Amino acid sequence: MSGVFHGSIPADLRSIIYEHAESWPDTDLYVGCSGNFTIERTLHSRPGERRAIHGNDVQAYSSALGWWLAGRELDYRLKDEHAEELAWLEPYLATSTDTLATLMLGTRFLQYVGRQGVYYERMVRATVGQFPTMHAKTVAKLNALTLRLASYYCGDVRDYLRDVVPAEAPVAMFPPFFAGDYEAQFAGIDEFFDWPAPSYDLLDEDGKEEIIGAVLDRPHWILGLHIARDELRRWLRGVVQTSNRGMPIYVYASSGARRVVAPAQQVAPILLPKIGPGEDLGDRMAIHVLTGGQFSAVRSQFMSKTILPGSPLLACAVSVDRKLIGAFAYLPPKFDPSTAYLMSDFPVSWTRYRRLAKLIVMAAASREAQLLLQRSLSKRLTGWSTTAFTDRPNSAKYGRGIPGVKLQKRSEPAADGIHRYQLQYGGPLGDWTLQEALAEWKRRHGKDER
Numbered sequence: 001m002s003g004v005f006h007g008s009i010p011a012d013l014r015s016i017i018y019e020h021a022e023s024w025p026d027t028d029l030y031v032g033c034s035g036n037f038t039i040e041r042t043l044h045s046r047p048g049e050r051r052a053i054h055g056n057d058v059q060a061y062s063s064a065l066g067w068w069l070a071g072r073e074l075d076y077r078l079k080d081e082h083a084e085e086l087a088w089l090e091p092y093l094a095t096s097t098d099t100l101a102t103l104m105l106g107t108r109f110l111q112y113v114g115r116q117g118v119y120y121e122r123m124v125r126a127t128v129g130q131f132p133t134m135h136a137k138t139v140a141k142l143n144a145l146t147l148r149l150a151s152y153y154c155g156d157v158r159d160y161l162r163d164v165v166p167a168e169a170p171v172a173m174f175p176p177f178f179a180g181d182y183e184a185q186f187a188g189i190d191e192f193f194d195w196p197a198p199s200y201d202l203l204d205e206d207g208k209e210e211i212i213g214a215v216l217d218r219p220h221w222i223l224g225l226h227i228a229r230d231e232l233r234r235w236l237r238g239v240v241q242t243s244n245r246g247m248p249i250y251v252y253a254s255s256g257a258r259r260v261v262a263p264a265q266q267v268a269p270i271l272l273p274k275i276g277p278g279e280d281l282g283d284r285m286a287i288h289v290l291t292g293g294q295f296s297a298v299r300s301q302f303m304s305k306t307i308l309p310g311s312p313l314l315a316c317a318v319s320v321d322r323k324l325i326g327a328f329a330y331l332p333p334k335f336d337p338s339t340a341y342l343m344s345d346f347p348v349s350w351t352r353y354r355r356l357a358k359l360i361v362m363a364a365a366s367r368e369a370q371l372l373l374q375r376s377l378s379k380r381l382t383g384w385s386t387t388a389f390t391d392r393p394n395s396a397k398y399g400r401g402i403p404g405v406k407l408q409k410r411s412e413p414a415a416d417g418i419h420r421y422q423l424q425y426g427g428p429l430g431d432w433t434l435q436e437a438l439a440e441w442k443r444r445h446g447k448d449e450r
Contacts (some may be wrong), residue, residue, distance in 0.1 A: 179296075
């Protein structure tokens with residue numbers, strides 16, 4: 001079931017919700033800020049669960065899913081100004097299930113529609129060609145769902161708590177307390193589709209306090225927040241942090257057991273000395289495949305703490321004359337099947353070379369890295385892409401000085417809730433060897449020292 005839905009809340013948090021629901025009375029259950037309906041799915045998954053479940057949200061994607069789960073018809077239509085451009089979608093909007101499947105897929109590809117450039121045009125062509133198969137698979141997954149809602153309320157959660165949810169009913173909520181959490185992710189639906197969107201105010205600090213107060217004033221509730229609240233300390237029932245640099249979730253509830261979930265990261269040493277602060281860069285560059293534990297160790301030491309960790313398809317250390325200078329890691333292609341996704345790249349931080357990060361990117365785009373990736377996936381790869389979060393309109397690392405790299409997309413605000421810009425970069429894979437990359441980097445950047 002989970003493969004149908006975008007995103008999730010951690011499994012350990014779901015377990016806490018699952019446990020608390022057992023003590024709630026035999027009445028209808030209400031969820032605020034449903035998002036991707038993870039809480040509803042968790043409640044529904046309890047053996048013998050017969051209590052009716054009600055959902056709520058304000059966003060286009062969540063509302064389509066909520067109405068569909070509640071058995072309502074979906075009133076989503078292509079906007080007149082996009083009807084010709086997306087006329088090929090009309091056969092996939094025939095029924096509510098067809099429409100929901102199209103909207104789900106649209107959250108992935110609508111970002112490319114109407115954009116100028118070879119990359120965007122290629123992505124749209126690939127989507128059109130693959131859409132019948134992707135749509136049929138999504139419809140099949142939807143038809144296999146057993147979760148149903150007794151009702152879905154499309155509107156401000158404050159109105160929902162005040163006007164819809166009975167005073168004695170159990171309430172579960174995991175509010176998106178970072179501005180723009182859902183707006184950016186699902187903006188494509190609002191851009192290309194007309195739908196009965198509600199009016200609501202974005203959550204300011206007073207609004208957040210109003211929500212918390214409306215939940216606390218009930219006999220049975222559970223609330224997940226990304227920030228510890230001193231005034232709620234007596235209701236703290238859990239802290240969930242699933243990775244070393246992951247954001248903790250503080251679980252508050254009216255009653256129940258206390259649980260703490262802390263990360264346990266397996267690390268292993270890399271048997272290479274690191275380049276020293278004053279050492280010269282040598283002349284022979286190489287890459288070395290890393291185990292998961294080795295990559296976790298070097299990532300924890302050198303990568304920005306604001307970047308959430310992930311599990312790579314391929315991770316490599318980069319060395320020059322057998323001295324470790326950095327590392328990179330790839331994920332499989334996300335959209336374009338010939339383009340691998342560069343999830344991490346970072347240098348040893350203490351060297352005197354100001355632009356060493358560019359050399360790590362060039363190593364990641366080398367012919368040797370291409371060969372390792374192609375062996376991992378048993379397919380031809382010709383390009384790479386990555387995402388940068390920054391407060392500047394261009395990335396200092398990817399923006400200039402690496403052959404063939406282009407800015408493919410600039411979004412504002414960034415989806416990480418921290419930076420102003422989210423930048424999508426990409427470039428060729430395999431256009432140079434490691435030795436050619438090192439020579440070119442030295443020519444362009446080697447004299448730029450601290």
